[in-house]
Amino acid sequence: MWCTCPVRPLRPPRATRRFLAEPVADDDLERILDAGRWAGSARNRQPWRFVVFRDAGLRGELARLGAYAQHLASAPLVIGLAVDEDSGSDAHFDVGRAAQALMSAAGALGYGTCPATLFPEANVNRAGRLAGAHPPWRMRWAIAVGRAAPPLPPRRGRPAIATGRLPRDAVVREAGWPRS
Amino acid sequence: MWCTCPVRPLRPPRATRRFLAEPVADDDLERILDAGRWAGSARNRQPWRFVVFRDAGLRGELARLGAYAQHLASAPLVIGLAVDEDSGSDAHFDVGRAAQALMSAAGALGYGTCPATLFPEANVNRAGRLAGAHPPWRMRWAIAVGRAAPPLPPRRGRPAIATGRLPRDAVVREAGWPRS
Numbered sequence: 404m405w406c407t408c409p410v411r412p413l414r415p416p417r418a419t420r421r422f423l424a425e426p427v428a429d430d431d432l433e434r435i436l437d438a439g440r441w442a443g444s445a446r447n448r449q450p451w452r453f454v455v456f457r458d459a460g461l462r463g464e465l466a467r468l469g470a471y472a473q474h475l476a477s478a479p480l481v482i483g484l485a486v487d488e489d490s491g492s493d494a495h496f497d498v499g500r501a502a503q504a505l506m507s508a509a510g511a512l513g514y515g516t517c518p519a520t521l522f523p524e525a526n527v528n529r530a531g532r533l534a535g536a537h538p539p540w541r542m543r544w545a546i547a548v549g550r551a552a553p554p555l556p557p558r559r560g561r562p563a564i565a566t567g568r569l570p571r572d573a574v575v576r577e578a579g580w581p582r583s
Numbered sequence: 584m585w586c587t588c589p590v591r592p593l594r595p596p597r598a599t600r601r602f603l604a605e606p607v608a609d610d611d612l613e614r615i616l617d618a619g620r621w622a623g624s625a626r627n628r629q630p631w632r633f634v635v636f637r638d639a640g641l642r643g644e645l646a647r648l649g650a651y652a653q654h655l656a657s658a659p660l661v662i663g664l665a666v667d668e669d670s671g672s673d674a675h676f677d678v679g680r681a682a683q684a685l686m687s688a689a690g691a692l693g694y695g696t697c698p699a700t701l702f703p704e705a706n707v708n709r710a711g712r713l714a715g716a717h718p719p720w721r722m723r724w725a726i727a728v729g730r731a732a733p734p735l736p737p738r739r740g741r742p743a744i745a746t747g748r749l750p751r752d753a754v755v756r757e758a759g760w761p762r763s
Contacts, residue, residue, distance in 0.1 A: 411591065413614050413691055414621040415684040433751075434593050440754050441594040442683065445700050446651075449749055456758045471626075483758065493700055496724065499679020503622065504595040507687055511593055520625050520673055534758050544676065569629055571613075574620050578636045578663065578714050 411511045415503065417566070419515025420474040422549035426457075427480045431512050435548065436482070438508030442501040445493035451501045454483035454534040454542065461533055465519075465545055468526035472519035478547030483530065484518075489539035502546060515551035518544055591691045595683065597746070599695025600654040602729035606637075607660045611692050615728065616662070618688030622681040625673035631681045634663035634714040634722065641713055645699075645725055648706035652699035658727030663710065664698075669719035682726060695731035698724050 427435075436453055444450060456462050457480055465483070466476035475481050482505065486498045506516040521530045521543055530542040568574075607615075616633055624630060636642050637660055645663070646656035655661050662685065666678045686696040701710045701723055710722040748754075 408591065411691075413618050413688040415618060415623070415680075415687070418623055436751070436755050438593050438595060440748050440751065443595070443598055443698070447746065447748075449754070451754070453755045454758050455755065458758070461758055492702070493675075495673075495675035496679035496682070499676035500595075500683040502676070503680040503683035503687070507595070507683070508593040511591075518623070522672070535756065566627065568620050568627075571616070571620065574629070574631070575616050575633045575635065576715070578634050578638070578641055 416506060416510035416516065418517040419547075419549075419551040420517050421552040421554070422474070422478045422515065422547065423552050424479060425550045427514065427548055431514070432480065432548075434512065435505055435509045435514070439501040439505035442497070442504040444497035444500065445491065448487070448490050448493075448497070450487040450490035450494040451498045452485040452536065452540060453505075454485060454536065456481040456483060456545070464533055465521070465530060468521045468530050469519045470522070472521065472545070474517050474547045475519055475545055478549040480548045482546045482548060483534050483542045484544040484546065485531070485534065485536045485540040485542040487539050488541050498544070502544065505546060509548055513550070514548050516546050516548050518546045520544055596686060596690035596696065598697040599727075599729075599731040600697050601732040601734070602654070602658045602695065602727065603732050604659060605730045607694065607728055611694070612660065612728075614692065615685055615688045615694070619681040619685035622677070622684040624677035624680065625671065628667070628670050628673075628677070630667040630670035630674040631678045632665040632716065632720060633685075634665060634716065636661040636663060636725070644713055645701070645710060648701045648710050649699045650702070652701065652725070654697050654727045655699055655725055658729040660728045662726045662728060663714050663722045664724040664726065665711070665714065665716045665720040665722040667719050668721050678724070682724065685726060689728055693730070694728050696726050696728050698726045700724055
């Protein structure tokens, strides 16, 4: 028995960068956060904390803390991801797992998402102050969540953003073949 | 419209550490790998490569390259995850996203999965040699994939592995409240 749901393909959801104003329903948010909370982690360390930003002013500040973070201002809700950088070498990998679990659940509930990286370090510090996060917790990423707005028509003269993927043969190899 | 499929809950799949011998079907593997390949990454860098290990001898070697990697030997198939460590500070986070996308797709197709961390560095080097991966590619993780075997009955005198999660209030906070 497996999932054949037509609204939830096996491939992960594509990024959504334009959002409607419609808020994220509280019970949906709870389910989205629970999906992240139940992600696996090395030795079950759960090296993540999730910070919910609803306030437009705070989201606007976050949106200035990364070079590609503008969409944090226009989404109705942002989930900041804080990582415990004292928890070992798997911390970023594990927070990536939680992020993907959050975004997958949001997609299954009909929401679009797009993560942003907060950088450089001064901006990570600033984001931590906005979130009330103290070391070893570092808020390095934030995820915009909301209902997707219709895509804009392509603008003349502006190249489309490269959103494809490397071909399968470039990404996957079989082990155990003769190695040169 | 959203996914209400009973076999694919919003929460991410739990780890499977015991497997049946039944092989992973080739077309299922292709769909699982494609789910990882279509994960998002910072600036679409795709800092991952997936190495498929079917050979029992190679899987047995991998299973000795981490303190908690034994399940790599008993699964019918292992996907090694190589990360481009020259690709920037989001590399581990992004490979975590791809890992979770792979495991979510595998779960939707009825397979169990469990990642393992390969360490210390000498073992990462050894795994790279098994995979044919050269720097900057480092094979730091591997995911066991297969049909789940029935769980063993709890053994008297052996404490159950802690598999719960921190309570919601410990993991989630609202931003914008007065900070002390």
